Amino acid sequence: MREYQRHLIACDGSHCHGSKLLKEVREQLGKQARDVKCSTVSCLGQCKEGPVLIVYPDGVWYRCTEKSALKRIVEKHLIGGKIAKKYAMFTMQHAKS
Numbered sequence: 482m483r484e485y486q487r488h489l490i491a492c493d494g495s496h497c498h499g500s501k502l503l504k505e506v507r508e509q510l511g512k513q514a515r516d517v518k519c520s521t522v523s524c525l526g527q528c529k530e531g532p533v534l535i536v537y538p539d540g541v542w543y544r545c546t547e548k549s550a551l552k553r554i555v556e557k558h559l560i561g562g563k564i565a566k567k568y569a570m571f572t573m574q575h576a577k578s
């Protein structure tokens with residue numbers, strides 16, 4: 482069984498088109514992509530904020546409204562393990578404890 486370090490969920494609804502973002506994420510991660518499970522969902526209910534991503538187990542919801550946001554989220558959070566605060570919408574409460 483493969484063990485992942487993080488799970489990235491991208492909204493692939495009509496406002497977000499997250500499946501396109503996941504291709505960029507995998508390219509940027511390179512070999513580290515094997516540590517990150519990437520999935521899509523149809524809508525996260527935050528369409529005005531989209532594209533919307535969530536990083537688990539940290540429970541951080543991100544908005545990717547700027548071109549630079551995705552690159553920064555990958556660099557800082559998926560690789561560096563720290564929240565990319567500039568693009569974070571909120572962190573789920575259970576993940577903080």
Ligand code: FES
Pocket residue numbers: 492493494495496497498523524525526527528529531532533
């Ligand atoms: S379509 Fe992405 S949050 Fe609704």
